[in-house]
Amino acid sequence: MVRASASNVVRSICLSILQLIVDHIYQVLSCQTLTDLRDKIRCVSDLMVEGEFSVNPDLPSDVCAKEIYKSGFFFIEDKFYNDMRDPDCRDYSRVIMDWAATKPRGMGPLESVVMENVKFDDLCIRLGHPYLYMHQGNCEHLIVFSDIRMLQPDDILDIREYPLMTMRRTKQRTFCKVCLNTASRWVTLNDELAPENPCYFCDPCFRSLHYDEDGKKVCKFEAYKYFDSHVVL
């Protein structure tokens, strides 16, 4: 049963050089914590697989970045909310606060607290004001609270459904540069056979172009797993 009477609509906005585009919209309950929202935010950076695979593209790669690098924070109204649920989590805000402390004026005072203890009810926010969600070291998302309202009878009344994604931007696929037909699964760097650097390939094209019948590399290149956000999110 839904206990909270108000919900916030949170828009996660993808930063682009030319314009700001709404990437996802979530509804969250005021009784939920910031970590509840963080766990629902979908970003391709969390899915990345570490390592260079050109020597053996079949090397096991079942551990994604989200399982290794669990740190992250929200920055809302001069306060950092750090996710410290895992013992390996780092306080990403520390270096920023140390830097801000060297500035004579105009910054802060900044504060740092633990994200998992904070409910949306506890936040003091300004609607329409840009805030920040940062994870994976340098992956930044602009966050905007666009609405605060009472729960309505036509809202979903099952608390387990929240935070609820109500909109997801349709993205363009990154097509394979060889067949121009299939979503990419590999990206190569410094690739002697590629027309571009970096260059994107589907799995069959990647293998047939870069390896001989014995599975040996036929040229110099670096290969990394690629996750097309249109396909995986």
Ligand SMILES: [Zn+2]
């Ligand atoms: Zn991200």
Ligand SMILES: [Zn+2]
């Ligand atoms: Zn292809």
